[in-house]
Amino acid sequence: MKITSRAAFAALAAGLLIPAAAASLSACAPITSYSGFQAIESDPKDVKVGTDTKSTVRARLGSPSTTGTFDTNTWFYMNQLKSRIAFKRPEVISRNITAITFNKDSELVESVNNYTLKDGKVVAFNGRETPTRGRELTILEQILGNVGRGSLQPTDDTAPGQRPGDRRN
16 A cells, blocks of 8 residues: 555645644633632522521521621622633623622521622723813823922031031031
8 A cells, every 4th residue: 555645645634634623623622610609518599588687597598698787787708700711801700699688687688689790780880980180191201300409508608527507607
């Protein structure tokens, strides 16, 4: 069986291109990252209204991700799943927030609300800046800005060991 140079080249090219193509495709595989509260043994959705208290919720779920800003009787357990492909910006695949509200006096659970990514709202970000007095200096102006502003120390009336401007005799 005689192998021609064309067949040998085709086999070599296939042997090099197939692993290179597989490596390049695996580099584009999405990388997923999980952040926030991880429900291992118990899920925040399993909290029972009117039965569980702050202490039982903390024992079952652990410390909350955050508490309410103005009402510390509202606990939030949050998590999200992000996916990133190569150099692209990460994309949030799922987000779950469980808000547990407690009665202020009895510390019993009053409500359990679950929110997902669909419940989120986009907040308009204002990119304007508050103007400040003055103007921005360039690097060259900052470096050379004090040249000529200072005064040289007097050299004629001073004796060694005296402080500049000291007029004591």
